[in-house]
Amino acid sequence: MIAVSLLLVSVGNQAFAHDDEKFVVLETNLGIIVIEFFHEDAPNHTDNFIGLAESGFYDGTIFHRIIPGFMIQGGDPNTKTDNKSSWGIGGPDEKVDAEFNTIKHIRGIVSMARSQDPDSAGSQFFIVHQNSNNYEISLDGKYSVFGRIVTDESFETLDKIALVETESPNRPIDIEQVKITKATVVSSSEVSNLLELSEPERKLSVMIPEITEAVTPLTGYQKFEITEHEIVFSAPEGWVVQQPEKTQENSPDVVAVGPKVGIINPNITLTIQQTNQKTFDELISEKTDRLKVAQELGSLFIVSKQITIINDNKAYVIIAEGYFLSNDKSFDIKFKEIMIYGTEKFYTLAYGNDINYFDSQLPRFEETVDLFEILSKDSSIDESIKPVEEGGGCLIATATFGSELAPQVQQLRELRDNTILSTESGIAFMAGFNQFYYSFSPTIADLEREYPVFKEVVKLSITPMLSTLSILNYAEIDSEQEMLSFGIGIILMNVGMYFVAPAIIIYKIRKQL
Known part of the structure; x- marks a missing residue:
């Protein structure tokens, strides 16, 4: 154990x-x-943390989740046990209501972990390891910042912990290295070598959206054939559709605006541009370069990127979250953009909405995409296209376990990115699986958020499957054959658990009756 040296220092x-x-x-x-x-x-998070420290609550806990470049997370009393499957889900009975503020999540900031419920903070906390525009935009204003580390040794310790060897899902292998042996409450005058720190960096404001108009359930779609562009565009029934004057090449040709919920109206746009003989990859590269500017400014965070095929055309799909300012107000927006490539033109369908209500209108946008037609048959498909997704969202798992920071969600992401997508057969599988999965997962996730009992049923249902999938994290897969072998084996194992075993049990019960 390292002894804490507390020396008197001057207020200066x-x-x-x-x-x-x-x-x-x-x-x-x-x-x-x-x-x-x-x-x-x-104030409440501060008092809660100090009270837990004074009571000895944190003594013997560990930093159980370590992601270099992002953060280290600790404070779970379950980490005092050897049951690693329970790490990350423990805490006191009393919860702390959200105190979202304008302090930015930069290096050294201490913030409270929580589930999807904003008012679910307990004892778990995380310390930001490095500055990152991507992480800041996904955390700022959504997690309660309540402190920061304030000495050189604190930052050195943070770096050491962030670099310890870990295993999936981001758990430290040597827990003694990262154990909090003692948490002590002291006065500021007792701490030596405090850094000369100024006021914490802040966002301009934090918006807490309120529902300003109820959404009327809409099921139909209105179709518009635009002969000058040889396309058919469909918008949800009841949405206002306009063809604004095209002032710039990248200005939208069609805009559909829906009923307002939260801070903005949901909108779907269609922008048609000439390819100017540029290849699909060149257009993707140009788009990536444009988005980098916003990412570097911290106003944009890319959630996922995907190459796929839509209506016999290559397509590039981006889901992102953005922080924007207008009239001294801040807006947290989420959007999905699909660039459909033709040999002469490319068509960009985009959907944007308040981040808190994005999922509610997403199925309508998906239907708009499905109904979109290029009458000129400007197909760009070829045999070399490989649908690949990078960092896509695990919608059901996120809704089930409460947060994208949940270890179960992180396990699925690592399995997909590091194992499945490392082989051609894995890439092919994910391409087909994504089309199937995203056809129903938004609905399941919405139901989980609306009905807590349903959420628990889903959790019980998918937990055995997660256990079988974890086998791939420990398997050495170096060839296509090994990927197919492990994949088929796990599929058969799940078929046995979910179908064969229940069938045998039901058969035996009926036989006894």
Whole structure:
């Protein structure tokens, strides 16, 4: 155990703290971490964390989730046990309501982990390892920041913990290295070598959207044949459809606007542009370069990218989340954009909505895409196209386990990205699976959010399957044949669990009756 050396320092060395403020010192076998609190921004989270530290709650827990470049997460009392399957889901009975604020999730920030319910924070917390525009946009204003680390040794310890050897899903192999041996509450005047830190960096504002108009259930679609472009565009019934004047090449040719929910109206746009003899890959490269600017500014986070085929044409699909400013107001927007490539033209269908209500209108956009027709038959399909998804969303698992940060969701992502997509057969499987999965997963996820009992049923149903899939994380797959062998074996195992075994049990029960 590392002893904590607490020395008196002058107030002049403390740029932000006051003598009567409380700090928490976390002792680990890799060093100490000193945490300063933002009581005015998150008073309840601050009091909760200090109270747990004073009670000895954190003593003996570990940093159970470690993702270099992103964060280290700890505070789960279940990590005091050897049952690794329970790590990441433990906490006290009392929960803390959300205190979302404008502080940005940059290196050294301490924030509270939670499930999908904003008011579900308990004891688990995470410390941001490195600055990242992608992570900031997905965390800022959505998780309650309540502190930061404030000494050089704290940052050194953070780096050491972030670099320890881990196993799937992001668990440390040597838990003694990352154990919090003692959490101590001290006054700021007792801590030596405080860094000269200024006020924390902040976003301009945090918007908490409210429903301003009810959504009327719509089932029909209105079709528009646009002869000048030789296409058929369909929009949800009841949406306002316009053809605005095209002032720039990338201006939309058709705009459909739906009933307002939250902070903006959902909208679907169609933009038609000439390829100018550019290849599909060249257009993707241009789009990637344009998006990089917004990513570097921290206003855009790419959720997923996918190459697929739509109506016999190559298509590039992007799902992203953005943080935008308008009239001194901030908007958290999520959008899905599909670029359909033809030999002479390419067609971009895009859907944007308030991030909190994105999924509710997504099926209508998907139907718009399905009904979209290119009358000129400007097909671009060839035999070399390989549908590949990078970082796509696990909608059902995320809704079931409450957060994209949940270890079960991370396990599925790592399995897909590191194992399945490493072979041609795996890529082919994912291409077909994605079309099937995303045809129903948004509906299941919505039902889980609406009905907690249904969510628990889904959790019980998919947990055995997750256990069988974890086999692939430990398998050495170096060839197509091995991937097929393991894949078929796991499929048969799940068929046995979900169909054969229940059938045998039912048969025996009936026989006894």
